Amino acid sequence: MVPPDPRRWLALAVIAVAQLMVVLDATIVNIALPSAQKALDISTADRQWIVTAYTLTFGGLLLFGGRLADFAGRKRMFLIGLLGFAGASALGGAAVNAETLFAARALQGVFGALLAPAALSLITVTFTEAKERAKAFGVFGGISGGGAAIGLLAGGVLTEYADWRWCLLVNIPIAILAFAAAVPLVRESKAQGDTRYDIPGAVLVTAGQVALVYGFTKAATDGWSSAVTLSWLASAVVLLAAFLVWEARTAHPLLPLRVLFDRNRGASYLVSILLGAGMLGMFLFMTFYLQQTMGWSAMKSGVAYMPFSGGIIAAAIVASRLLPRTGPKVLMSIGGVLATAAMVWLTRLDLDSSYAVGILPSFIAMSFGMGLVFVPMSSLALSGVANHDAGVASAMVNTTQQVGGSLGTALLNTIFTTAVTGYVTGHVAEAARGGQAGAQLMQAHAAIHGYNVAFTASAVLLAVATLGVIVLVRNTKDRTAAGAEDHVPVHIG
Secondary structure (H helix, E strand, C coil), rough: CCCCCCCHHHHHHHHHHHHHHHCCCCCCCCCCHHHHHHHHHCCCCCCCCHHHHHHHHHHHHHHHHHHHHHHHHHHHHHHHHHHHHHHHHHHHCCCCCCCHHHHHHHHHHHHHHHHHHHHHHHHHHHHHHHHHHHHHHHHHHHHHHHHHHHHHHHHHHHHHCCCCCCCHCCHHHHHHHHHHHHHHHHHHHCCCCCCCCCHHHHHHHHHHHHHHHHHHHHHHHHHHCCCHHHHHHHHHHHHHHHHHHHHHCCCCCCEEEEECCCCHHHHHHHHHHHHHHHHHHHHHHHHHHHHHHHHHHHHHHHHHCCCHHHHHHHHHHHHHHHHHHCHHHHHHHHHHHHHHHHHHHHHHCCCCHHHHHHHHHHHHHHHHHHHHHHHHHHHHHCCCCCCCHHHHHHCCCCCHHHHHHHHHHHHHHHHHHHHHHHHHHHHHHHHHCCCCHHHHHHHHHHHHHHHHEEEEEEHHHHHHHHHHEEEHHCCCCCHCCCCCHCCCCEEEE
């Protein structure tokens, strides 16, 4: 048996910083979008690619990145991911046109797909004692959950007091420092035995995910019944079905179906998709509500998310301590109920709602609920998995979150747009009688109606995720806590 790494907590600090950088980049540019769009003369139709170019390549390549980490070496892929991410960030920060920025964001996704699964699988093989692993997952869960909100805060600060380009350039010193610290602190590990790559599987699943995300993205602009949307979604179904057929038959699968069809692990992936989709309801529309309805600045809007960040980190610490004793089901169920209730609370927002009464209670409940879910969900997804599959299992955690977030963005934005259009159509005559002031007031009420409908849809997604936990997850405390015994010996370099 391999002895514990005496520098494992220092290694965790380095891994956590790198993971934070990846998570931040999913949201840090959101508040900077108007500035970047204006600076590079990006059209309204194309500005979405600043976000989706990243999520498409990140989500689409995570499975392959997980296998590369398993076979080529987790530390090696971690280091390559750090340097590549820094280079892509430099390219984006120096972009002089839209195409360069889109390409840079896509490259960030590529190297993030190497970095993220390597980071999580390094934690899996570094912490072999049950209580220590629970604490390590607590740190990782807090980073993964709170990073999105921290990104919104950082984006507001950098955009208002520096320049939108620093939302990308800030990654360079972080990546370089993490690289320098990781070289001496992080141990190398890799899977033993069969280490052949499943190139056809990688192509099929990546193309299928890209088609699925792009299809839902087009639905937000072209409608669900448009030929373009239906064609992309149909292509996604065919490609993903072909991927599953191929994985069941090939001798060297990219995603062994034993990883996917384990009951608890499969439940954690399903919950991850639904939570990713539902949470976007708060981040996406609350940002618009704060800036457009309440008239807050980018900086003030970012600060408004600080209670969410603090709450999710505090809850992750609590969850990591309770997990070995309670098992995953109790914590995830309580967290899901809290998150759903918080989203229902947001459906009551109107033009005159205050932050202290209408928003803050929801932020606190949502953050604590998500913290209680993220830690056991990450642990559940990896407990009992053989070392040979640790990278691909960890990649599925990130993949499901990214796919869920991307699909949620398209779904909820389409619901919002439809609700606003329907409200305007139903009140156009009334607004006409009020003149210009009446038209403006109607538009404001239409936006509020759209937010409320979108928050309702988000609440439904979170409720379904909670029901999935209650019905599907087995509360096997020993299995969650004793993941180390389920891993085969690893090669430490």
